[in-house]
Amino acid sequence: MTLREQLDRYKGHGPGFDAARLVLSISILCWHSVVTSYGHAAETKIWNGFFAAPLSALMPMFFALSGFLVMGSFERANGLRGFLGLRALRIVPALSVEILISAFILGSLLTTLPLASYYSDPKFLRYFGSLFGFVNYTLPGVFADNPDPDRVNLSLWTIAPELMCYVYLGLLMALRLKRTGVTISAVVLLVVCLVADAQSGVSRADTGVVFARFLLMSFAFGNLIYLWSEYIPFRWEVLVASVVIGCLFITTPVLIYLSLLCLAYVIVFVGCVPIGVPKPFSTGDYSYGIYLYAYPIQQTYTLFFTEHREFYWNILFCLPATCAVAAISWWFIEKPALSWRKSLYKLPSASTDLTFLQMAVPFVLLAMYGVLLFVTSGLFESGARLRSLLPWAAVCALAVVGFRVMYLRFSGRPKYQESV
Numbered sequence: 001m002t003l004r005e006q007l008d009r010y011k012g013h014g015p016g017f018d019a020a021r022l023v024l025s026i027s028i029l030c031w032h033s034v035v036t037s038y039g040h041a042a043e044t045k046i047w048n049g050f051f052a053a054p055l056s057a058l059m060p061m062f063f064a065l066s067g068f069l070v071m072g073s074f075e076r077a078n079g080l081r082g083f084l085g086l087r088a089l090r091i092v093p094a095l096s097v098e099i100l101i102s103a104f105i106l107g108s109l110l111t112t113l114p115l116a117s118y119y120s121d122p123k124f125l126r127y128f129g130s131l132f133g134f135v136n137y138t139l140p141g142v143f144a145d146n147p148d149p150d151r152v153n154l155s156l157w158t159i160a161p162e163l164m165c166y167v168y169l170g171l172l173m174a175l176r177l178k179r180t181g182v183t184i185s186a187v188v189l190l191v192v193c194l195v196a197d198a199q200s201g202v203s204r205a206d207t208g209v210v211f212a213r214f215l216l217m218s219f220a221f222g223n224l225i226y227l228w229s230e231y232i233p234f235r236w237e238v239l240v241a242s243v244v245i246g247c248l249f250i251t252t253p254v255l256i257y258l259s260l261l262c263l264a265y266v267i268v269f270v271g272c273v274p275i276g277v278p279k280p281f282s283t284g285d286y287s288y289g290i291y292l293y294a295y296p297i298q299q300t301y302t303l304f305f306t307e308h309r310e311f312y313w314n315i316l317f318c319l320p321a322t323c324a325v326a327a328i329s330w331w332f333i334e335k336p337a338l339s340w341r342k343s344l345y346k347l348p349s350a351s352t353d354l355t356f357l358q359m360a361v362p363f364v365l366l367a368m369y370g371v372l373l374f375v376t377s378g379l380f381e382s383g384a385r386l387r388s389l390l391p392w393a394a395v396c397a398l399a400v401v402g403f404r405v406m407y408l409r410f411s412g413r414p415k416y417q418e419s420v
Contacts, residue, residue: 004230006272014271017069021287022277024062024267029294029322031055032154033314036298039147053247057263059158060218064264065271067165067222074223078347080173080362085344087166091288093337094329095159096131098292102152103127103139106296110303113141130156133163133373143299147309153295160373161212165219167370174363185224214260221264232265234272242266280327284335289326297322 007014035043047055070087077083103124111118118124121140129136130153137151144150172184225232242262249255250263276282298318302309305317 001234002230003225003232003234003268003272006234007229010274012072014268016273016275017065017271018282018285018287019275019277020065020267020271021062021285022281022290024058024065025287025290025294026319027058028062028155028291029298029319030311030315031058032295032298033311033318035154036146036148036295036302037309037311037314039149053250056250057246059215060260061263061267063158063161063165063215063218064222064225064260065267066162067219067264068226068268068271069222070165070169070219071223071226074169074173076345077173078345080170082344082347083173084166084170086341089337089340089344090334091162092131093333094289094292097329097333098153098296099128099131102296106300107139107142107152110143110300111139111141112144117141127152130159133160134376135159143303146299146302148299148302151295152299153292155291155295157212158215161215161219164212164216164370164373167366167373168216168220169223170366171363171370174359174366176359184227187220214256217257218260218264221261222268225264225268234269239266239269242269281323284327284330286323286326286330288334289329290322293325293329294318294322297325 034046046052073086074083077086107118107124108115113121118140123136123138123140126134126136127139135156137154137156139152142150142152148154172187242265246259246262246266249259252259298314301314301318301321305313
């Protein structure tokens, strides 16, 4: 049996995806309980110890699962406007509310500065840049004396790579590339080469997948697994081998790319297995809210309960509180926003007869935004050599054009035809 056949048994909806997202988000909350309780020194000690592999695997699996599911949205979307609109409806409403609550309510109540100084501080305005991927973790005078000082919401660091993933798919859609495994596999291979080149010269101790570039890689691998799911086996022995390879090589240079691919298979496999979600978690999709709101709640707990700064007390108090907030966010913010999806699906299909200018404008705008994210967010934080990225960009452009020309030549389909 293949992954596609397993999904078809459940009408295309993976029966374990909800459980996988929920477990990943709660696992990240538990890990952050260590960071917020003990600070950077304890975080570094644990990160370099026995738990390095499972901790390093959490966010890549989150992004790989997202890549698998978003590729389905990519295929169903009628055009670029619909695809980007769907992505915005999923992440922007809850993110906006979290940033507003943190800045105007949490920050106003907990800052050690006079309110006039708080609101006039440049850090206050920069915090809102997180909404567009220009992430800032700090608010003036908030959590300054915590074990993890100043950081209001560490979870925001993934916003930039997540938006880069959407930019990457948006560029493919803007180019009207055929949505097949061959074309996108070529693009992903070039992304791998680019990431490997940026990674060259980085020591083994610095290869932890906290780097955003590896999250982008995991997302791309999730795309590939979706596109080739009708050929990828759904077998337990493959799962076991993938778990072993994924954990063994997650901190090993070069082999980390094989590890990320295996971890992507692991999380998609789990998503295809029928796993029940216990009540009350089964009443909604609370995983995004748990991930998004947990860190400010954990930092607030640490601030007020100084005598109980232990990770287990942190989890015991903050997990129920975060789940309650996530439920409120789902029912009053996220679900109402997602009700607008129907209007996006009803948008007319992209025209099959587009001029060069009509194709170039959205492509250039997306590309400029992607470059801006790249420069301001440190997407390739350590070991990156910006000059070396230019040849890879040229190779990528030539390869994409080449695949496009070959497809048009041998398929006999009209130019710029849109596959819906």
